[in-house]
Amino acid sequence: MSDTRWSGRFEAAMGSLAARSHQRPWVALFVTLVLTGLGTFFARDLRLNADLANLLPKSFQSVQDLEKLRTRFGGMGNVVVAGIGAEPEQLKQFVDDMAPKLATLSEIRFVNAQRPSQFFDEHGLYYVDLPDLKTIEERIDARFAWEKEQANPLFVRLEEEAPPSLDFSDIQKKYTGGANMRLAGQGGLYYLDPQERMVVMLLKAKGSSADLGYSKTVITQVEDYLAKQDLSKYGPGFRTEITGTFKKKIDQQAVITGDLARASTLALVLLLAYLIFHFRSGLSVGLTMVPVIAGLTWTYGFVGIAYGQVNLLTGFLAAVLGGLGVEHGIHLLGRWGTLRSEGMTSEEAVRETFRHTGFSALISALVAALTFLSLSWSEFRAFHEFGVIAAVGMMVSVASYLLILPALLGLVSRWGWVPREHQSQSGPMAMLARFLPRRYRAVVVVIGVALVGLISQAYRVSFNYDSTKLDDVSLPSVRLDKRIDHILGYSATPVVVLTDTEGMEREVVKQLQARKEKFGKDSTIDFVGALEDLVPQHQEEKHALLQAIHKKLQRIDPERVEKAQRDDLLRAVKMTSAKPFVREDLPVGLRRQFEPAAGQKGGVVLVYANVSLSDGVGTRRFTKEVRNLQMPDGSQVSAAGEALILADILDMVASEGPRILVAAVVSVFLAMWLTLGSLRNAVICMLPTLLSIAALVGLMAIMGLQFNYLNIVVIPVLIGTTVDAGVHLIERLGEPGADFTTVYAETGRAITGGLLTSAIGFLALVFAKHPGLNSIGDLANLGFAVNMVIVLVGFPALLLLVDRWRNKHSSATSTPASGDDGTERPAES
Numbered sequence: 101m102s103d104t105r106w107s108g109r110f111e112a113a114m115g116s117l118a119a120r121s122h123q124r125p126w127v128a129l130f131v132t133l134v135l136t137g138l139g140t141f142f143a144r145d146l147r148l149n150a151d152l153a154n155l156l157p158k159s160f161q162s163v164q165d166l167e168k169l170r171t172r173f174g175g176m177g178n179v180v181v182a183g184i185g186a187e188p189e190q191l192k193q194f195v196d197d198m199a200p201k202l203a204t205l206s207e208i209r210f211v212n213a214q215r216p217s218q219f220f221d222e223h224g225l226y227y228v229d230l231p232d233l234k235t236i237e238e239r240i241d242a243r244f245a246w247e248k249e250q251a252n253p254l255f256v257r258l259e260e261e262a263p264p265s266l267d268f269s270d271i272q273k274k275y276t277g278g279a280n281m282r283l284a285g286q287g288g289l290y291y292l293d294p295q296e297r298m299v300v301m302l303l304k305a306k307g308s309s310a311d312l313g314y315s316k317t318v319i320t321q322v323e324d325y326l327a328k329q330d331l332s333k334y335g336p337g338f339r340t341e342i343t344g345t346f347k348k349k350i351d352q353q354a355v356i357t358g359d360l361a362r363a364s365t366l367a368l369v370l371l372l373a374y375l376i377f378h379f380r381s382g383l384s385v386g387l388t389m390v391p392v393i394a395g396l397t398w399t400y401g402f403v404g405i406a407y408g409q410v411n412l413l414t415g416f417l418a419a420v421l422g423g424l425g426v427e428h429g430i431h432l433l434g435r436w437g438t439l440r441s442e443g444m445t446s447e448e449a450v451r452e453t454f455r456h457t458g459f460s461a462l463i464s465a466l467v468a469a470l471t472f473l474s475l476s477w478s479e480f481r482a483f484h485e486f487g488v489i490a491a492v493g494m495m496v497s498v499a500s501y502l503l504i505l506p507a508l509l510g511l512v513s514r515w516g517w518v519p520r521e522h523q524s525q526s527g528p529m530a531m532l533a534r535f536l537p538r539r540y541r542a543v544v545v546v547i548g549v550a551l552v553g554l555i556s557q558a559y560r561v562s563f564n565y566d567s568t569k570l571d572d573v574s575l576p577s578v579r580l581d582k583r584i585d586h587i588l589g590y591s592a593t594p595v596v597v598l599t600d601t602e603g604m605e606r607e608v609v610k611q612l613q614a615r616k617e618k619f620g621k622d623s624t625i626d627f628v629g630a631l632e633d634l635v636p637q638h639q640e641e642k643h644a645l646l647q648a649i650h651k652k653l654q655r656i657d658p659e660r661v662e663k664a665q666r667d668d669l670l671r672a673v674k675m676t677s678a679k680p681f682v683r684e685d686l687p688v689g690l691r692r693q694f695e696p697a698a699g700q701k702g703g704v705v706l707v708y709a710n711v712s713l714s715d716g717v718g719t720r721r722f723t724k725e726v727r728n729l730q731m732p733d734g735s736q737v738s739a740a741g742e743a744l745i746l747a748d749i750l751d752m753v754a755s756e757g758p759r760i761l762v763a764a765v766v767s768v769f770l771a772m773w774l775t776l777g778s779l780r781n782a783v784i785c786m787l788p789t790l791l792s793i794a795a796l797v798g799l800m801a802i803m804g805l806q807f808n809y810l811n812i813v814v815i816p817v818l819i820g821t822t823v824d825a826g827v828h829l830i831e832r833l834g835e836p837g838a839d840f841t842t843v844y845a846e847t848g849r850a851i852t853g854g855l856l857t858s859a860i861g862f863l864a865l866v867f868a869k870h871p872g873l874n875s876i877g878d879l880a881n882l883g884f885a886v887n888m889v890i891v892l893v894g895f896p897a898l899l900l901l902v903d904r905w906r907n908k909h910s911s912a913t914s915t916p917a918s919g920d921d922g923t924e925r926p927a928e929s
Contacts, residue, residue, distance in 0.1 A: 114462065115455030118506040122450045125507035132504050136394050139401030146400060148360065149409045150353050151310050152745045155482040162748045165740035169596055170308040172700045174209070176593050176741055177345025179303040179322055180584055184296075186335040191299035192290050194334050198326075199301055205325060207318040209697070212302040212689040215291065219687050220284040221671075223678045225646055226636045227280050232271050233645050239264060240652050247656060267665060268672075279629035282708070283690065285589045293587050300587055305346060306697065312353055315346040343580040345593060351575045355869050360415045363864035363873070367419035370860045371426055378430065378853050383517060384437075387508050388429035392422055395500035399493040406488070413482045413813060414489050416865060416873065421490065423861035424468070424821055425497040427854030428461045431828060432501060434850050436509065437519035446513035450506045460831045462498050464824025467771045469494040471820030474763035475813065480752045483760070486813060494820075529852065532892070533844040540897040540904075547894035551791055554798035561797050564806035565716025565750055574869075590626060590708050595726060595741035597705040604731060605632035608705045611729050624722035626710035631683055631694040631703060639680035650676035713743040716750045723747035753809045764816040765790070768823055776827070785826035788895045789819055792887035799886065800879070811875040814862075818883040821858050825851045825891045833899075840900070848892055855891075859884035 121128040156163050169176070181202065183194045199213035225233065242264040275281060292299040303322065307314040319342060326340050375385040396418055403410065410417075435457040439449035472494065475487030536543065584592050597612075599605045609630050616625040636642070653673045661669050683691065694704055707726050711718030726739040738744075768789075773782040793815060800806070828851060832843045862884070865877025 111455045111459040114458050114502065115451040117502060118454035118458065119447055119451040121503060121506035122447050122510040125510040128503050128507035132394055132500075132507075136397045139394075139397035139399075142401040142404035143397065144404070145408070146404050147409050148353065148357055148411070148415050149312075150349075150356050150412050151312075152742055152749065153310060154409075154411055155480060156745060156748055156752075157479050157481055157484075160479075160748060161738065162740070162744040165598070165738055166742070166745060168598055169740040170310060172598060172696045172702060173596060173704060174304070174306055174308055174697045176596060177309050178212075178592065179208075179305055179318060179342065179346050180344035180581070180592070181301045181303060181322065181326070182298055182341045182343065182580060182584075183300075183334065184298045184339055184341060185337040186297060188292060188294050190334045190338070191292055191297070194331075194338075195290055195299055195301055198329070202301065202303055202322065202325065205321055207306050207314075207321055209304045209306050210689065210692040212304070212693065213291075214289050214687075214689060215283070215285045215287070216687040216690040217284040217289060219690075220280045222675060223681060224275075224280065225675045226639055226642055226678070226680070227275060227278060228271065228642075230638060230641060230645070232274070233642060233649075236268055236271065237645065237649050237652075239268070240649060240656075244652055244655065265665075268668070279627050280634060282590055282627045283629060283634075287587065287589065291587050293583075296583065296587075298583070298587070300584060302344075302592070304692070309345045309349050312349065315350050319346055319350060341576065341580055343577040343584065347577045348575070348581060351577045352870075355575065356412065356415070356873070359865070359868035359870050359873050363416055363861075363868060364419045364422075366864040366867065367422060367861045370863065371422060371857055374853070374856060374860065375426065375430075379433070381519070383512065384433060384519065387505060387512070388426055388433055390508065391429065391500040391504040392425040392497070394504060395425055395493070395497045396421060398500065399489065399496050402492055402496075403489055407485060411482050411485060412872065413486045413810065416861075416876075417486065417489055417493065419864055420817075420858075420861035421493040421497065423857045423859065424494065425500075426857040427824075428465070428497060428501050429505070430853040430857065431457050431461060431850045432505060433519075434846070434853075438846060440519055446509055450509055454502065454506070456831065457828075458498075458502065460824070460828050461501070463772070463776070464827050465494040465498040467768050467823050467827075468820035470767040470771045471764045471816050471823075474760055474767050475816055477763060478752070478756050478760060480749065480756065482810075483756075483813060490817075490820075529848040530841070530845040533841040533848065536844070536893075536896050537840060537900055540900040543893060543897035544901050547890065547897065551795050551890075551894075554795040554802070557798040557801045558794060560801035562806050563754070563812075564808045565720070567714045567716060567719075567746055591713070593713070593741070594629075594706040594708045595713075595722075595739040595743055597707060597726070597729070597737055597739050599630075599703045599705060599737070600701075602632045602703070604737070605630040605703050605705055607731060608729055608737065609633045612705070612707060612726065615725055619725065624709055624711045624718060624725050626708040628705060628707050629694070630705040631686070631691065633705075634686060634690075634694075635681065635683055643680050646676045646678070707739050709743070713746070716746065719743050720747045720750060749809055753812060757812055761815060764819050768819055772823070772827070776830075781830055784899075785823060785830055787898075788826050788887065788891040789823045791894075792822060792883065792890050793818060795890070796879075796883045796886050799882065803882075805879065805882075807879075808872070808875060810872040811879045814876060814879045814883060817880065818887065822855070822884070822887045822891070825855065825887070826895065828854075829891075829896070829899075840896075844896060848896075851891060852888070855884055855888050 153163055153166050158164070158167075181198070183191050183198075186194070195213050199211045202208060203211040220227075228236075246263050287293070290299055291301070305314075305318045307318065309315050322342060326342075331338055331340065372385060372389070375388055376382070379385060379388075399421065400418070403414070407414075432453055436449045436453040439452055440446065444452065469491035472487045472490035475483045476485075476491070478484050478487070581592075597608050599608060609628050609632075612625060612628045616623045616628075619625075650673065653669065653676060656669065658666050658669055694706065696702055696704070709718075709722050711722055713719050713722065723739075723744050727744070729737050731737060765786075769782060769786055772785055773779055776782055776785070796818070829843075829847050832847045833840070859881050862877045862880035865873045866881060868874045868877065
């Protein structure tokens with residue numbers, strides 16, 4: 101196409117802008133300094149927020165419910181204090197000593213240190229329905245009648261009969277799954293495990309664990325208090341440890357923050373090391389890195405203005421954008437050095453470099469930005485913000501090179517610096533450039549067969565819904581927390597249904613229990629608890645019946661009862677003497693688990709799951725079972741908790757993933773078609789990327805790798821960051837007088853450097869401790885490796901094959917010209 105096309109005019113404009121910066125370097129550098137200062141100012145307070153709720157839009161019902169929960173109830177979860185390494189009596193003494201004192205700390209609402217087993221054991225019969233109590237009375241009457249007969253010396257039984265049984269296990273079995281029985285537990289009064297030599301106390305904080313600053317405050321307060329205590333009296337090996345929601349969030353945040361800091365530092369070191377190897381010049385490294393650093397500062401200044409924080413995905417974008425930005429520098433500085441070695445002045449070389457290579461960089465950045473923007477259409481905030489920030493970063497990167505690099509080149513040229521001349525006819529790329537024209541058919545066959553084999557396995561790849569695979573389970577607080585549920589006998593972190601009235605509490609419990617019965621053994625609900633449900637109805641009627649039963653039981657001689665049932669009889673005598681009770685009579689530690697924070701009204705229903713709420717499959721089933729409860733007044737209520745947030749994230753990724761992928765491919769294709777001005781060239785440039793993605797998915801299946809809700813973002817990232825290799829190669833081969841060997845040796849070296857530097861940002865994540873970030877690094881680097889093989893070996897061989905075919909079957913106007921070395925080159929666009 102002629103230079104009168106709009107893209108030709110745009111190329112000329114870029115060359116002119118670069119030349120102007122070259123002519124007036126101090127003006128360009130002053131503008132750079134001002135922009136960098138502003139970026140630093142707005143980015144100064146950026147912080148990482150790893151809260152799952154931060155990854156969903158605030159319009160989601162699960163997020164709104166969680167915010168209500170945090171306001172009314174202070175959020176779920178506890179600060180768990182564990183005493184470890186002593187005998188049971190010493191552990192009990194530790195709890196008796198510490199629980200009242202810990203409850204006085206300013207950030208602690210209450211301490212749950214003992215099971216309510218004694219209360220429920222005494223009042224257990226009030227939780228039995230009236231018909232079953234009458235059945236109990238009838239059995240006692242039958243036994244009492246038998247006892248009277250046996251005591252009558254005139255009564256003669258013709259046949260020997262066993263006495264009526266006082267076994268009520270069938271009735272007891274009906275109520276074993278109730279909240280009172282489950283909360284009472286089976287392990288005695290204290291939350292103690294003699295085998296583990298461990299006892300725990302559950303401290304309810306006044307605030308929410310979602311506030312990391314508050315979490316640090318409350319954990320520090322508890323740790324400082326324990327550190328001041330003389331714990332030696334509980335035994336020589338006794339120690340305390342802290343876990344629970346608050347502690348785990350702090351520890352996980354520290355791991356992620358450390359990983360991101362290490363990843364950014366490692367990425368910078370690797371980038372510098374590669375650039376030194378690539379350019380063999382310290383000044384060239386500086387010329388490449390200064391625009392990158394300035395561009396990152398501008399980008400994160402925008403992040404500070406737009407979002408004020410980064411999340412789990414956007415936190416590591418600095419390392420990724422740094423690698424992608426360096427790629428532009430490698431192409432631009434490499435091309436400028438080549439033109440200078442051919443005799444051009446510095447200004448002419450700058451103009452020509454930014455007119456062609458700069459325009460190619462703009463196209464690749466625009467294409468990558470559009471790909472990232474396809475992520476911004478997602479309601480998943482992690483994807484949305486990642487897409488917006490990455491898109492802005494890609495365009496800012498090109499802008500920073502356009503403003504800064506020509507100015508720096510203008511200065512160093514005036515000071516007499518001459519770039520180190522690279523020998524394009526030597527090195528691995530030059531060797532490969534001479535090999536491919538001789539063996540392109542064999543290369544196409546080998547690469548083609550390998551691709552078919554890999555792509556045929558793509559259908560086997562799976563999605564990992566287990567969120568524990570994305571957390572650092574090696575942390576001491578996480579390992580300890582897993583033992584807490586075993587001691588309690590149920591999940592330490594239930595989900596919550598917020599209620600406004602006592603009647604609503606009963607209705608919620610009724611509906612959830614009905615759903616549990618409906619699903620039967622497939623139900624994900626373990627049990628449901630509410631204060632209103634823990635205070636049984638019809639207590640006066642039950643009390644009258646229990647009094648009558650009590651009098652009858654007292655008349656039964658325990659010595660005449662079978663030994664196996666004697667303890668049950670004595671226990672029943674005690675239980676039937678219990679008085680009716682109200683909410684205020686419930687144990688304080690139990691009652692306060694259901695009460696709202698100070699100044700808040702309403703109640704809660706606690707729903708305990710019998711599946712791991714870290715398992716995405718089970719969590720999604722549980723979420724469906726506890727959501728959308730229809731109240732008699734027509735309103736709907738739902739459970740709230742982080743488990744529901746996770747379920748929404750998984751559902752969203754599953755539903756939006758295919759749409760985002762299609763949008764990314766279509767937007768990239770349309771952008772390339774528009775900017776390249778050729779449908780054929782757009783298709784050709786897209787081919788290596790699409791084949792790489794398909795082959796990567798197949799390779800994942802073979803290697804046993806899985807997608808998850810974090811690393812799935814790698815696919816659109818690869819689409820946006822690898823497509824430019826084809827653009828640079830096609831654009832250079834389309835220049836007048838270009839031959840394959842020379843162009844491939846020069847451009848292939850730049851492409852290799854670009855892919856390596858793009859991968860470096862992700863390579864640093866391979867060494868992350870956080871499994872979620874680690875999976876992103878693994879998948880991204882595998883994708884870059886596959887793409888490098890295809891774009892440097894398979895794609896050029898395919899171009900040569902097509903050109904040879906066109907040479908034989910097409911007209912002379914479309915026949916590839918021969919290069920100086922006799923090899924063919926693709927025809928100009």
